[in-house]
Amino acid sequence: MSAFDWLPELLERFKADYVLIHEDAAVTTVGRARVLELDAEDWGRAAGVAAKFNLRWAGGWADQLTDQLGGDKLQINACLLHQGDVLLLRTRVPVTTPVLPSHTLHYPGADRMERHTQDMYGVVFSDHPDPRRWARHHAWGENEYPLRAEFPRMGTRGDMPARTDDNYRFLQAQGAGLYEIPVGPVHAGIIEPGHFRFTAVGEQVLNLEQRLGYVHKGIEKIAVGRDAVGAARLAGRVSGDSTVAFTWAACMAMEQAAGVEVPLRANYLRAIMAERERVANHLGDIGAICNDVGFAFAFYQFSRLREDWQRLSREVFGHRLLMDCVVPGGVARDIDAAAVAQLRAAFAPMKREMRELMPILYDNPSLEDRLITTGFLSESLARLLGATGYVGKASNCDLDARRDLAYSPYDRFKIKVHVFQDGDVLARMRVRADEILISLDLIDELLAGLPNGDVRAEWPMPAAGSEGLGIVEGWRGETLVYVRFAEDGKIARLFARDPSWFTWPALEQLIHGNIVPDFPVCNKSVNGSYSGHDL
Amino acid sequence: MLRLFNKIRKIGVVTEPVMPGRDPAFEEIGEQLHARVGELFSGSLAIREVDAGSCNGCELEVHALNNPYYGIERFGVHFVASPRHADMLLVTGPVSKHMEAALKRTYDATPDPKLVLAMGDCGADGGEFGCSYASCGGVSKVIPVDGVVRGCPPTPLELMKAILALIEKRQGG
Ligand code: SF4
Numbered sequence: 079m080s081a082f083d084w085l086p087e088l089l090e091r092f093k094a095d096y097v098l099i100h101e102d103a104a105v106t107t108v109g110r111a112r113v114l115e116l117d118a119e120d121w122g123r124a125a126g127v128a129a130k131f132n133l134r135w136a137g138g139w140a141d142q143l144t145d146q147l148g149g150d151k152l153q154i155n156a157c158l159l160h161q162g163d164v165l166l167l168r169t170r171v172p173v174t175t176p177v178l179p180s181h182t183l184h185y186p187g188a189d190r191m192e193r194h195t196q197d198m199y200g201v202v203f204s205d206h207p208d209p210r211r212w213a214r215h216h217a218w219g220e221n222e223y224p225l226r227a228e229f230p231r232m233g234t235r236g237d238m239p240a241r242t243d244d245n246y247r248f249l250q251a252q253g254a255g256l257y258e259i260p261v262g263p264v265h266a267g268i269i270e271p272g273h274f275r276f277t278a279v280g281e282q283v284l285n286l287e288q289r290l291g292y293v294h295k296g297i298e299k300i301a302v303g304r305d306a307v308g309a310a311r312l313a314g315r316v317s318g319d320s321t322v323a324f325t326w327a328a329c330m331a332m333e334q335a336a337g338v339e340v341p342l343r344a345n346y347l348r349a350i351m352a353e354r355e356r357v358a359n360h361l362g363d364i365g366a367i368c369n370d371v372g373f374a375f376a377f378y379q380f381s382r383l384r385e386d387w388q389r390l391s392r393e394v395f396g397h398r399l400l401m402d403c404v405v406p407g408g409v410a411r412d413i414d415a416a417a418v419a420q421l422r423a424a425f426a427p428m429k430r431e432m433r434e435l436m437p438i439l440y441d442n443p444s445l446e447d448r449l450i451t452t453g454f455l456s457e458s459l460a461r462l463l464g465a466t467g468y469v470g471k472a473s474n475c476d477l478d479a480r481r482d483l484a485y486s487p488y489d490r491f492k493i494k495v496h497v498f499q500d501g502d503v504l505a506r507m508r509v510r511a512d513e514i515l516i517s518l519d520l521i522d523e524l525l526a527g528l529p530n531g532d533v534r535a536e537w538p539m540p541a542a543g544s545e546g547l548g549i550v551e552g553w554r555g556e557t558l559v560y561v562r563f564a565e566d567g568k569i570a571r572l573f574a575r576d577p578s579w580f581t582w583p584a585l586e587q588l589i590h591g592n593i594v595p596d597f598p599v600c601n602k603s604v605n606g607s608y609s610g611h612d613l
Numbered sequence: 614m615l616r617l618f619n620k621i622r623k624i625g626v627v628t629e630p631v632m633p634g635r636d637p638a639f640e641e642i643g644e645q646l647h648a649r650v651g652e653l654f655s656g657s658l659a660i661r662e663v664d665a666g667s668c669n670g671c672e673l674e675v676h677a678l679n680n681p682y683y684g685i686e687r688f689g690v691h692f693v694a695s696p697r698h699a700d701m702l703l704v705t706g707p708v709s710k711h712m713e714a715a716l717k718r719t720y721d722a723t724p725d726p727k728l729v730l731a732m733g734d735c736g737a738d739g740g741e742f743g744c745s746y747a748s749c750g751g752v753s754k755v756i757p758v759d760g761v762v763r764g765c766p767p768t769p770l771e772l773m774k775a776i777l778a779l780i781e782k783r784q785g786g
Pocket of ligand 1: 735741
């Protein structure tokens with residue numbers, strides 16, 4: 079780890095580009111992140127410098143600050159990562175004229191998150207290339223901003239039914255033989271809702287435009303006023319398949335804010351659960367990817383393994399998906415020696431199954447035919463969009479928060495990260511298969527070295543205005559949660575950023591030139607979260 | 614290819630309850646379900662699953678019904694791609710305001726007589742998300758609901774019991 083040895087040079091470059099960093103900033107760190115405050119007018123230029131310096135843009139959000147913290151201001155945040163260090167750029171704009179430059183020109187991955195901030199807070203990113211609405215459909219008015227303090231939790235329209243999301247200006251293309259295929263929001267399979275607009279010529283996809291936000295259920299708004307336990311429960315439902323990742327990230331953030339030291343045993347148990355979540359989802363995805371090209375054998379084999387895995391989770395931790403098992407200060411319940419033995423006993427059979435099954439998949443010519451070169455995402459596009467997790471790793475982006483940020487307990491282990499250069503559906507499947515094996519080893523090591531001690535620390539009253547930024551490696555990739563507490567130990571702001579924010583746009587790119595019937599398998603190989611993204 | 618067949622042979626049939634000691638309750642419910650679906654739906658109950666705002670946790674458990682342990686299709690229950698083919702809607706999530714219209718349209722597109730099962734604590738009353746500017750709350754706030762299965766998420770067995778209870782209720786009523 080470099081511990082910010084690159085920062086002086088970045089500061090020099092800021093200076094050279096007339097980006098003024100406030101020396102007198104009240105807050106200099108949030109958790110492990112270094113905070114740099116700057117003027118709103120420098121916001122865009124700062125992103126330009128950071129992008130040239132190869133900092134990765136990992137999330138952006140706003141926060142309305144109450145009186146004693148600075149009057150009627152909106153605080154705009156952007157989280158940047160570099161060499162295992164976290165930087166938080168910050169600026170403030172008046173609520174009355176919340177205008178500042180955009181980061182999207184320098185970081186295309188910032189596009190939708192800025193539009194989200196635009197819809198939720200009324201922030202105007204003056205040079206944003208695409209200021210269409212994103213989170214907003216027709217459930218609230220054009221000049222209403224749900225995350226502003228004065229906007230009532232119940233909204234302003236009572237029970238008035240919301241219109242469908244009509245009038246959204248999709249990109250139009252015209253020409254002989256071109257046609258549009260609208261799909262969704264209700265899809266044919268058992269999946270989450272969203273709208274896809276294809277422009278195709280014959281079988282070939284010329285363009286795909288996504289319209290998401292259908293499962294927007296006001297998570298950021300209803301987080302406000304919750305206590306730590308309630309906020310953790312809510313975070314665990316941002317995306318149900320990533321419940322451990324989000325609860326852990328939220329608890330990490332809240333623990334930083336409250337100054338809580340989590341017992342080491344609890345962190346080990348969190349990691350065991352996080353790895354179990356990774357294995358469960360990867361198993362399900364491998365089967366589903368194969369199923370999308372009609373290879374039912376793999377679907378049944380892998381859904382069988384997933385079911386075994388979930389049943390064991392329920393026996394040991396009390397929940398098939400591990401919901402509410404991570405709590406502020408630690409974990410909800412300890413496991414005894416018998417449970418440790420039970421978890422360890424699952425290791426060898428699962429490994430054997432994987433060793434038997436994966437060669438069958440890799441050797442199958444019809445699978446090869448459908449998965450190799452399908453849905454190709456280049457490394458440069460993956461980096462440009464900020465893809466992490468299996469999407470990034472399949473396109474040679476060697477990123478993994480467990481290793482790069484080395485948070486407890488992963489700092490005690492050597493985390494193997496497998497990357498591929500191919501960038502296709504097969505590579506995204508292979509990352510998953512390899513990660514299952516790596517996670518199995520890791521779970522075994524964690525269980526072998528499970529330290530004694532408490533599993534939950536006392537929860538104190540967090541100080542008013544205290545903040546935290548939790549980043550963990552979920553099964554989909556890097557998962558981030560920001561929290562700020564109000565006076566009474568209640569949440570003033572919670573922002574949860576799913577890795578899908580960066581992989582949904584990647585799907586729009588990697589589908590180019592593929593045939594329409596390959597969309598399901600491409601989509602599955604990315605498996606973005608709708609709920610995690612829509613909030 | 615040989616390895617593939619070998620694997621199939623070695624694993625055999627895991628479908629409940631052939632592997633002893635695993636949830637005999639499931640088979641019992643399944644048999645009842647099979648019988649009722651036979652009587653009431655000529656052996657085939659078509660369900661259209663609609664995510665109206667869920668966190669995706671409920672969907673994972675609906676998926677599980679199709680894994681080889683539960684294999685719900687062997688009882689005559691299958692998930693269909695269009696509401697026009699459905700006897701029953703299985704609706705998850707608090708209904709987000711953004712899905713309100715789509716859910717109503719899906720309901721209207723489902724031919725009568727139809728059954729609606731609201732799934733999960735969210736489907737029951739909004740669950741963790743409750744009602745807000747963005748959430749209508751439970752499914753019954755938007756379309757008529759015939760049955761509810763609570764849980765966050767309900768397990769596959771609970772879900773199957775609820776499907777059985779719902780079609781039995783229809784038979785009674
Ligand atoms: S009931 Fe639970 S699992 Fe189902 S959608 Fe609601 S929060 Fe998710």
